[in-house]
Amino acid sequence: MVRDVLAYLVARLLLAAALAAVVYVVGHLLSPDFPITVAVLFAIVLAFPLGIVVFAPLRHRATASIAAYDERRRTDRAQLQARLRGDEPTER
Template sequence: MSESRQGSRLVLDVLIYAAARLLLVVALAALIFGVGHLLGVRDFPLVVALLFALVIALPLGIWLFAPLRRRATASVAAFDERRRKDREQLQARLRGDQPPAP
C-alpha cells in the first residue's frame, strides 16, 4: 500500500473512531438532560449533563467501539512501521551501506 494511501487510511480510521466517541458523549448528554427534564428538574444545567456523559462515555466507548479502536491502532502501527523502514533505508543510504535504488 502506498504511503499516501496509508496516511489517508490512518486519518480516516482515527476520525471515524473519534467521531464515534464524540457522538456517544452527545447522545449520553442528551439522554441525561432529557431524563432530568422528565423527572421535573427544569433547571438541570447542560454542563452537568455533559460532564456526566463524558465520565460515562470514557469506559463505555472503549468497550462499545473496540473494533474501531483496533482498526485505528492497526492503521497507526502500519503507518509507523512504514516510516521506520523508510528512515532506516535513508540512513543506510546516507552511510553508504546500500546503493541507491534506481
C-alpha cells in the same frame, strides 16, 4: 490511517453527545432547571468506558493502521540513514 482514527474519534464524540442529550432530558424531567453542564460532564464520564467497550472494533482497526504507518516510517527512516552512510539500499 487518518480515516480509521477519524472514524473512531467521530464515533466517540457522537456517543458523548447522545449520552449528554439523554442525561439532559432525564435530568430535565426530574428538575426543570437541570444544568446542561452537569449533563455534559456526566455524559463524558459515562462515554469513556462505554466507548472503549462499544467501539472496540474501531479502536483495534485504528490502532492497527497506526502501527502499520509507524512501521513504514521506521523502515523509510532506516533506509534513508543507510543511504546517508553510503550503504547499499535494501529492497522492500
